[in-house]
Amino acid sequence: MTIVRSSFFRRQPWCRGRFPRLYSTKVPDNAPRAADNEQWLETLRHTTPAKQGRQRPGHGNGQTDLFEVPLGNVTSINYLQRYNKHKHSQGNFVDVRIVKCRSGVGGSGAVSFFRDAGRSIGPPDGGDGGAGGSIYVQAVAGLGSLAKMKTTYIGDDGEAGAARQLDGVNGKDILIQVPVGTVVKWCLPPQKVRELVEKELWKDQGATLRSILASKTVTLNSPSGSNGKTIQLYRQEMAESWLFKDKSKEYHDTKDWFKILHKKMEAYDHSLKQSEIFHDRFPLSGLDLEQPMSKPVCLLKGGKGGLGNMHFLTNVIRNPRFSKPGRNGLEQYFLFELKSIADLGLIGLPNAGKSTILNKISNAKPKIGHWQFTTLNPTIGTVSSGFGQDVFTVADIPGIIEGASLDKGMGLEFLRHIERSKGWVFVLNLANEDPLNELLLLIDEVGGLEKVKTKNVLIVCNKADIDFENSKSLAKYLQVEQFSKGQEWDCLPISALKEENIEVLKQKLLQCARQTHDDK
Numbered sequence: 001m002t003i004v005r006s007s008f009f010r011r012q013p014w015c016r017g018r019f020p021r022l023y024s025t026k027v028p029d030n031a032p033r034a035a036d037n038e039q040w041l042e043t044l045r046h047t048t049p050a051k052q053g054r055q056r057p058g059h060g061n062g063q064t065d066l067f068e069v070p071l072g073n074v075t076s077i078n079y080l081q082r083y084n085k086h087k088h089s090q091g092n093f094v095d096v097r098i099v100k101c102r103s104g105v106g107g108s109g110a111v112s113f114f115r116d117a118g119r120s121i122g123p124p125d126g127g128d129g130g131a132g133g134s135i136y137v138q139a140v141a142g143l144g145s146l147a148k149m150k151t152t153y154i155g156d157d158g159e160a161g162a163a164r165q166l167d168g169v170n171g172k173d174i175l176i177q178v179p180v181g182t183v184v185k186w187c188l189p190p191q192k193v194r195e196l197v198e199k200e201l202w203k204d205q206g207a208t209l210r211s212i213l214a215s216k217t218v219t220l221n222s223p224s225g226s227n228g229k230t231i232q233l234y235r236q237e238m239a240e241s242w243l244f245k246d247k248s249k250e251y252h253d254t255k256d257w258f259k260i261l262h263k264k265m266e267a268y269d270h271s272l273k274q275s276e277i278f279h280d281r282f283p284l285s286g287l288d289l290e291q292p293m294s295k296p297v298c299l300l301k302g303g304k305g306g307l308g309n310m311h312f313l314t315n316v317i318r319n320p321r322f323s324k325p326g327r328n329g330l331e332q333y334f335l336f337e338l339k340s341i342a343d344l345g346l347i348g349l350p351n352a353g354k355s356t357i358l359n360k361i362s363n364a365k366p367k368i369g370h371w372q373f374t375t376l377n378p379t380i381g382t383v384s385s386g387f388g389q390d391v392f393t394v395a396d397i398p399g400i401i402e403g404a405s406l407d408k409g410m411g412l413e414f415l416r417h418i419e420r421s422k423g424w425v426f427v428l429n430l431a432n433e434d435p436l437n438e439l440l441l442l443i444d445e446v447g448g449l450e451k452v453k454t455k456n457v458l459i460v461c462n463k464a465d466i467d468f469e470n471s472k473s474l475a476k477y478l479q480v481e482q483f484s485k486g487q488e489w490d491c492l493p494i495s496a497l498k499e500e501n502i503e504v505l506k507q508k509l510l511q512c513a514r515q516t517h518d519d520k
């Protein structure tokens with residue numbers, strides 16, 4: 001076991017700078033004095049603990065409110081569906097994960113008494129337990145998928161304290177590194193969600209997963225004053241508040257000096273709980289890690305280590321045969337969703353030629369095929385419109401079909417990859433019967449005209465090489481162009497296959513990626 005020096009004295013303002021010599025064979029000349037401990041315990045007496053255990057503390061006044069949220073807000077429909085549908089999609093690309101995280105339990109304080117040749121039992125010298133390992137998350141550049149994430153992350157428990165005032169080693173923290181653009185949300189265990197969904201399905205055979213997630217609600221705790229924007233997490237209560245050695249709990253419970261000490265230590269436990277409650281909160285909307293982070297953020301804090309018996313030597317208690325156990329860690333589930341960050345997103349029906357376009361304008365090599373749904377995962381390409389010119393990124397997502405918003409085809413689950421995009425590029429197929437109608441359908445499926453108008457929009461009519469001259473495609477193009485003009489959107493005919501109008505397309509894409517709403 002690795003051990004480190006007690007840090008208790010470092011924490012005490014009146015004892016700063018005085019440390020025990022490691023492995024000294026003499027009684028450490030700065031062993032915790034009874035007077036110091038008395039003084040510390042006296043300060044605790046003035047902190048009145050609220051009713052221990054029964055309290056449900058909150059934002060600052062120790063209160064929480066209950067609030068209801070739709071089940072869909074604390075799980076992922078994409079995750080649940082993927083287990084039924086295309087779980088193993090193209091390559092290694094994984095963009096939704098639900099993982100279990102558990103922070104470590106704090107190590108126990110030690111019960112020990114100084115011994116050497118000259119004396120068989122000396123003053124108490126049991127050190128503190130180490131803190132449990134915490135779980136951290138950090139967005140880093142260069143990662144593009146959540147495929148390498150584990151299903152469970154467990155922080156190490158802190159080690160117990162030892163003789164000679166030595167603290168146990170802190171449990172190792174866990175660092176989860178994720179791609180930039182990942183959103184981390186608190187969620188219910190998937191197993192629990194499945195049970196709830198099955199129950200609802202049993203009650204109403206006609207219900208769908210989507211309708212259940214929207215209508216069924218769950219009750220959560222939120223610190224008072226946070227208006228339901230923050231979730232309060234709770235640690236499991238400690239089974240015992242003391243660890244006894246040699247003499248039992250029953251023995252100690254009969255002693256007045258222990259009862260007095262216990263009362264004072266209730267205030268200490270209360271302050272620990274308060275600080276846990278302050279830390280153990282998570283925003284309901286999640287953490288949006290849209291920038292590379294120089295420092296990780298803590299998802300779950302490990303439990304604090306327990307106090308060793310050296311802290312309980314007083315003028316009355318000469319042989320404290322007890323110490324404090326470490327505090328519990330937290331176990332929670334988190335939903336990790338990758339929302340790619342691309343300046344532009346290509347939206348179109350299957351087979352419109354989106355992948356071919358991305359292939360021609362960028363370094364990306366998405367799959368191209370004459371069958372539908374060749375693209376199963378988003379691909380992001382970097383486009384440069386010339387030497388020294390601005391560079392921007394374009395995301396190709398799987399084709400959207402009628403009813404996609406009701407989970408038909410690949411559904412809309414990949415739309416999140418272009419949610420953050422500044423511009424949406426609608427790709428239409430001029431070889432199809434009615435491209436204008438297809439544009440209206442696409443607008444409808446992605447959320448309606450109002451939503452689309454929050455983005456910069458470019459309409460690209462692809463496959464203009466087919467029948468364009470003999471006016472069949474031209475007529476279709478003119479219809480689309482007229483509609484686009486009405487919305488003040490640019491419209492452009494191209495042939496991705498024959499690389500016609502590709503340079504103009506690149507310029508228009510650049511404009512679309514950089515234009516601000518004030519420029520319009």
Ligand SMILES: Nc1nc2c(ncn2[C@@H]2O[C@H](COP(=O)(O)OP(=O)(O)OP(=O)(O)O)[C@@H](O)[C@H]2O)c(=O)[nH]1
Pocket residue numbers: 348349350351352353354355356357367368369370371372373374375376397398399462463464465466494495496497498
């Ligand atoms: N004639 C012609 N064919 C094209 C053009 N662009 C793409 N294609 C063909 O259209 C078919 C579909 O192209 P993709 O680029 O895979 O289409 P997609 O929109 O990515 O399709 P999904 O992956 O299903 O969403 C392929 O056979 C392409 O060769 C074009 O400008 N003219």
